[in-house]
Amino acid sequence: MASCLILWMSFKHFWRKENLPPGPTPLPLLGNFLQLRKGDIVKSLLRLREKYGEVFTIYMGSTPVIVVTGYKSVREVYVDRGDDFLARGDIPMFDFCYKNYGIAFTSNMDRWRQLRRFSLSTMRDFGLGKRSIEDRIQEEAVCLVAEFRKTKESLVEPQTYISKAACNIIFSMVFGNRQDYEDAELLNVISFIHTTFSVASSGWGQLYGMFPTVMQFIPGRHQEIFICLKELLLFVEKRVEMNKKTLDENNPRDYVDAFLIKMEKEKINPKSEFHLTNLVNSTLQIFFAGVDTTSTTLTYSLLILLKYPDVLAKVHKEIDKVIGRDRCPKIQDRNQMPFTDAVIHEIQRFIDLVPMGIPRKTTRDITYRGYSIPMNTNVYPMLSSVLKDPTCFLYPNEFNPKNFLDDNGQFKKNEAFIPLATGKRICLGESLVRMELFIILVSIIQNFTLKSPIPPEDLDITPDISGLGNFPKLYKMTFIPR
Incomplete structure (x- = not known):
């Protein structure tokens, strides 16, 4: 009893000693576990904001985390003081597998800068092969529409088909080719990716994030993450070896080829981050x-449009007017389709795909809003609190395209629209995702009438899982050719 009391008093002393933002008093070892409901961490954090303000501190086990909410505060983290919060924060279940390598999950700033600069230039100018990114997306949209036609108006789960299309677009970009929709390797990759993200977002994943040292040795669904990531790393390693055997340095076909060429050029540079480990990890992270960002958003999009048939009807009308039914949509069409553009933006805002944001870390000891935050402190920029900030959106908690339309029905931008973050460390494929969402979703609506066996008023569009990501409930629908 005496030892427990001493531990409790010393922990409280340590907690009070630091001049961190306010927050609930943590317990020794457990931290604020009791305040963060398993499987409901997003709502738990937003409830704490009501008591402690826009910026507060919680303890994940014995580790302090600064939670930042609201558009102005989150923008300060991402943009206004972006360099102070530029390091990648801890995500233990991924960190265990990636071991600080690759572009997305490294906290090594020099590594991140080298890999990001290379990846952005490679994907932006995409002088790989003779086809643009838009060509690849259009090709996959045509294939997806053909697959939906094969269903012959039977009830299907659209997620399966959409995931194949999203996966093939990335296959084409990083490995140089697409796969047949029934290819066993493609199906395995999709299964591993979906399992990893859904388990990571579940209560099991949240428990691992709080107590990684203990949970590593406890059986449970969180162990599936490590199995899936190991299989995916092996898959990428195999594909890299295939590229090596057929590499033509004068004619790079894809991201892997470009990285291999860069590795050869920098092999005598001891500080170069272009080596096989970073190639494999970066490729898998991209x-x-x-795959997950696009497939989840598109799957959620169809469910929301089924829920709001009046919105779907207006999109149909705009597509028929601007594009017609005989050609594939192209990204330039978006400028002439303000309502459709607003609907796609509103879907992204409403589904709130990454509600907690991807954690950041402070790059130095800083003073923030009168508080002292040490270097390497984890920070959660809550994207959910931005996308549903009532000071930024007229209809923050409901699906309504008017959030992105002016009084004349024209599309209007909103600086608080940051579904994939913003600033220097914004999602690498943000522009790719926007292009995919428009071309693929418009292609589907252009070619089909969407029907659900459940009346619109009975469709449930609340997330099935909400944690690292928000995932829609499984549903079935029919695609009736127009």
Whole structure:
């Protein structure tokens, strides 16, 4: 009893000694576990904001985390003082597998800068092969529409088909080719990716994030993450070896080829981050983010449009007017389709794909809003609190395209629209995702009438899982050719 009391008093002394933002008093070892409901961490954090303000501190186990909410505060982290919060924060379940390598999950700033600069230039100018990114997306949209036609108006789960299309676009970019929709390797990759993200966002994943040292040795669903990531790393390693055997330095076909060429050029540079470990990890991280972000958003999009048939009807009308039914949509069409553009933006805002944001870390000891925050402190910029900030959106908690339309029905931008963050460390594929969402979603609506066996008023569009990501409940629908 005496030892427990001493531990409790010393912990409280340590907690009070630091001049961190206010927050609930943590317990020794457990931290604020009791205030963060398993499987409901997003709502738990937003409830704490009501008591402690826009910026507060919680303890994940014995580790302090600064939670930042609201548009102005989050923008300060991402943009106004972006360099102070530029390091990647801890995500233990991914850190265990990636071991600080790759572009997305490294806290090594020099590594991040080298890899990001290279990846941005490679994907932006995409002088790989003879086809643009838009060509690849249009090709996959045509294939996806053909697959939906094969269903012959039967009830199907659209997620399966959409995931194949999203996966193939990234396949094409990083490995140089797409796969047949029934290819076993493609299906395995999709299964591993979906399992990893859904488990990471579940209560099991949240428990691991709070107590990684203990949970590592405890059986449970969180162990599936490590199995899936190991299989995915092996898959990427195999594909890299395939590229090596057929590499033509004068004609790079994809991201992997470009990285291999860069590795050869920098092999005598001892400070170079272009080596095989970073190639494999970076490729998987780009692949991972590209597949899950697009497939989840598109799957959620169709469910929301089924829920709001009046919105769907207006999109149909605008597509028929601007594009017609005989050609594939192209990204330039978006400028002439303000309502459709507003709907896609509103879907992204409403579904709130990454509600907690991806954690950041302070790069030095800083003073923030009168508080002292040490270097390497984890920070959660809560994107959910921005996308549903009532000071930024007229209809913050409901789906309404008017959030992105002016009084004349024209599309209006909103600086608080940051579904994939903003600033120097914004999602690498943010522009790719926007292009995919427009071309693929418009292609589907252009070619089909969407029907649900459940009346619109009975469709549930609340997330099935909400944690690291928000995932829609499984549903079935029919695609009736127009």
